[in-house]
Amino acid sequence: MRRTLTKKSHSWWWDSHISPKNSKWLADNLEEMDQSVKQMLKLIEDDGDSFAKKAEMYYQKRPELIAHVEELYRMYRSLAERYDHVTGELRKSMPSDLQMQGSGISDVGFEPPSTLSSTDQGLTRRKSGSRAAGFEYFLGTGGSSSDLCDKGEESSTLDSESESDNSSVNNYSGQSTNGDDQGLRKKVSELEAELRDLKQRLRVQQEEHVDGSFRVTKIGNSEGLFARLAGYEDELSAVNAKFQLANEEIARLRNLLTEPDGMQEGVEIKGAGTETEGTGGAESQLVRLEGDASDQEDKIRVLEKELIITREKVHDSEKELACLKHELETTTSLAQHLHDQLGSAKKDASMWKSKLDKEKRETSKLHDRIVRYKANLSERDQEIRALKETIYNANKSLSEENLHLQAQMTKLIKEHAYLEDNLKEWDLRCQSAEEELKRLKAGKAEMEVLFRAEVEQLKARISEREDCMEELNRSVEVLTLEYNKVMMEMAEGNVKISKLTADISSKDDQIEQMSKHLHELHIEHVELIAETERAHSGVTALKQELERKEVVIMQRAEEKREVIRQLCFSLEHYRNGYHQLRQAFVGQKRLPVIAS
Secondary structure, eight states: OHHHHHHHHHHHHHHHHHOTTTOHHHHHHHHHHHHHHHHHHHHHSSSOOSHHHHHHHHHHHHHHHHHHHHHHHHHHHHHHHHHHHHHHHHHHHSOHHHHHHHHTOOHHHHHHHHHHHHHHHHHHHHHHHTOOTTGGGGGOTTHHHHHHHHHHHHHHHHHHHHHHHHHHHHHHHHHTTOOSHHHHHHHHHHHHHHHHHHHHHHHHHHHHHHTHHHHGGGGSOHHHHHHHHHHHHHHHHHHHHHHHHHHHHHHHHHHHHHHHHHHHHHHHHHTGGGGGGGHHHHHHHHHHHHHHHHHHHHHHHHHHHHHHHHHHHHHHHHHHHHHHHHHHHHHHHHHHHHHHHHHHHHHTHHHHHHHHHHHHHOGGGHHHHHHHHHHHHHHHHHHHHHHHHHHHHHHHHHHHHHHHHHHHHHHHHHHHHHHHHHHHHHHHHHHHHHHHHHHHHHHHHHHHHHHHHHHHHHHHHHHHHHHHHHHHHHHHHHHHHTTTTOSTTHHHHHHHHHHHHHHHHHHHHHHHHHHHHHHHHHHHHHHHHHHHHHHHHHHHHHHHHHHHHHHHHHHHHHHHHHHHHHHHHHHHHHHHHHHHHHHHHHHHTHHHHHHO
């Protein structure tokens, strides 16, 4: 009767702590976790068709997403801790007669699950040891402290187990000389204690498999990985801000470059008559600018190749992350299998009790069993040493991989800074070219005004000289006609003619000087037009450079989209882990029924 009441009270207590329908705290936590996951998915899948909208949404909702992730991780840890606490209390509150039922497990029925669990545990640890850095990203900031606590608990558990085993063996060796019934009872009780100890170790191993999502972080250097992930986020935000500034600067430069185009077209129309004379200098300048443009294109190709290599590395990391997820699912299935084995062992508890009575009568076989137990203990000690060596090698490989990744990060940061310096340098060159173009246009306008005034003056002077020449010619003709008539005044006429000839020669010299000056002014005008053409070709080259940089910026925008896509994958992983934990909680309420 007492046994039936104990089973009923135990089942009720288990259901009140495990079942979501009976435990208000568990139901509230599960409901909060559902709401948090839905809100996070709504924030991620909200409207953001264009890249600009998505970037703006990322900056606005990033703090809210971080808060939801932290809250989700807090509830996840709370549920796991509550699960550990409840299972521990359940083991402590189990009646002594149920413990006696499990104490009679024979070697044939009990040792294979232990061997299987230790083998599975070693396999799980070896798999977790080969995982790449960055898997702790899905476990939040509390992973490092929990790892230290778990390691301490594991070491203390192993020490206590070894001490209990040694004490049991020593007690048996000290009491083996007694041949009476009391000595046999003591031996049987010692063997029962050892069996209970082994059963407890099996439960600890099964709990480690169930909580594999938390114990995986034991072999990882979580603090360094979280710092590296925070560095990635900071770098991403800085790159986004720099991209936004670069887009604004490019838009401003486009506006500035479109304004001088109209003025340059007017200048080209005005100087259409003189372009043919400066084609030689313009072609040479064009060849030089084309060479500079080809050099810049080569640099851009090199940068594009480096960007492709970086993308391949990111793709490899994604593949590695998918492999790690598959390994985690395999570990979870193994833990479920171990739970099923534990349930079957509880079902066979009554059968083991009857076998315990038979084993009490078979006292002659106790010595052989103790020898086997010693052999098993030595084998397990060897397995523990092998597991410790595996964990040490895994930690060493992870530290080396972290150093390698940090070196790659520093290299990428240097390359990014170099690209930013080049972009700033080209911006300064564009500004200086625009200022030089404006100055040349202003000087050209002033020179054109001066040239026009001087040309008008020279034309007026030339017209005056031509009128004078016509008058002189008419006077010469009159004088030649009157030469025959005025023979008496020939001397005076000769003198006047000589004076007039001297005046004409002086006026011819002045006209020649003015024509030379006009030719010089024309040459200067042609040179100014050639300089204007060179400046225009430089502006065209700068436009092409800006277009190429826009292509690079678009590629970086694609990388940002990939980062947002990875964040969606991470949230999907959180949701899967939450559903698995919920199924584990709901599945635990069946265990008390099986035990009863």
